[in-house]
Amino acid sequence: MNSTLARAMDKNTALVDEAIEKLLAPTPDLPESLRKSMRYSLFAGGKRLRPTLVLAAAECCGLNPKKALKTAAALEMIHTYSLIHDDLPAMDDDDLRRGKPTNHKVFGEALAILAGDGLLTKAFEAAAENAADLKLNGRASVELIRLIAYGAGAEGMVGGQVADLAAEGASKKISKSAAAKMLEGVHRRKTGALIVASLDAGAVLAGASKSARESLGSYGECIGLAFQIADDVLDVVGDKKKMGKKGSDRDNDKLTYASLYGVDGARAKARAAVEMAHAQLKTFGRKADLLHELADYIIARDK
């Protein structure tokens, strides 16, 4: 990561962490065990990519990013809940994430499920509060909630996880082009939809035009794709310790961009997607500097 980006990410992380702390402050009705479990995964070393996208998109469209912090926190909560639920024994059954025991390993399965449920719900509360703070009109308030729910839900991230589970095994019985289509369908929803929602949420908070929202959405689709390909490549070439998980995709002989196109082919696809991402940002000029750097960073992670 170059130093400008690193500084921006550090600054955003500090601001987002503060917003998360405030949203999860102790209250009489919030069980302390639940609060601990929710905070454990929120502060388990996430890179705050989605919140940074919210803030960068807001800034890109003319809003002071500090005014988008609750929504940035909301997107991180949704991402975190999805990791908690994905790690459960009934799903990917992972004991470690980013080198730390997964939520259910520390708090038990019941509390892990409920911490996920609590984070998902709290995210909508946080986004609604953000809309209230900014005195958004009805149309923008509704659009903010709707787009987050769509990206996170049964047609977005949740649907992508279902498709991912269904793809296991199925990919061996089909042609390469059908497998490629299946893989694209999984990740466009599982990873891409929430990345697109993060950018779109920042844009909506800023009152962006339809065309600005579309450009940011296309940028999001491109970096979402690049992000997933880079993850697949990292899973093959990366140091397992560095990733902090047990390389389970490879162990399960799962359909991935690396298995489908080879490491070099996958890297070329990721580079092409990042080039396409840059192209979407033309109209924003220098305001999009951070988004340009983020796009480059996504495929530089395995260097």
Add this chain to the structure above:
Amino acid sequence: MNSTLARAMDKNTALVDEAIEKLLAPTPDLPESLRKSMRYSLFAGGKRLRPTLVLAAAECCGLNPKKALKTAAALEMIHTYSLIHDDLPAMDDDDLRRGKPTNHKVFGEALAILAGDGLLTKAFEAAAENAADLKLNGRASVELIRLIAYGAGAEGMVGGQVADLAAEGASKKISKSAAAKMLEGVHRRKTGALIVASLDAGAVLAGASKSARESLGSYGECIGLAFQIADDVLDVVGDKKKMGKKGSDRDNDKLTYASLYGVDGARAKARAAVEMAHAQLKTFGRKADLLHELADYIIARDK
């Protein structure tokens, strides 16, 4: 159930079911297995109490209840997701609900968790759409989302479930008054909060005054309490088959209103709560007829 109430419930159920069907119509991005799993539990014989409360509250505050159907569906989706997750092996480990196999028994644990996640998320989309349809202003739109998230979330229903799991065992080591306080804390959140949110959502959709919202909220707290007590009593005296579950509360020797006050004592408490509920509706006159009847019905279920 008297015939007026039965007719109103049947009519509402038909309208709510239609709204749910529309919200869960097939789309290219919604995996069919996920849609099936979500629909299975939504149409597994629920009495549509929470949607009926949304519609009745809306009508009580002067809005045509047909204009509150998406929010009514949203509250049923949240209730249904909570049942799916509560039934999981890591939680209550129930094989049957309302005489039918629970979601994870039919679709497996992974899909059951994801169906719950999808329903919770879809609920916010549905409520946001309702706000858009009614062209609510920013303040009311935000309030609708916020109150639903609060009632469903870590300080509400999810928090209540955590407190419920924590109460198991703990209740044996404390005094009767401490146990009573613990029980109240569990159910005010676990059952009460979503019932209050249902009524408040209907009121907000109708643009109700603060005092009307408060009266309906108090009514909701009272019937929520009565509902839980009646459930506990039913669990002891009711026909297991009629309830369609295996009387697990009793089997686990769990803290319940029946175990704390005895069946007669618990019934007296429920009657007192229903009387209090009626008193909250005074200002609404005849518009609150359905809410009056619902309050009576809640404690008449074990007759």
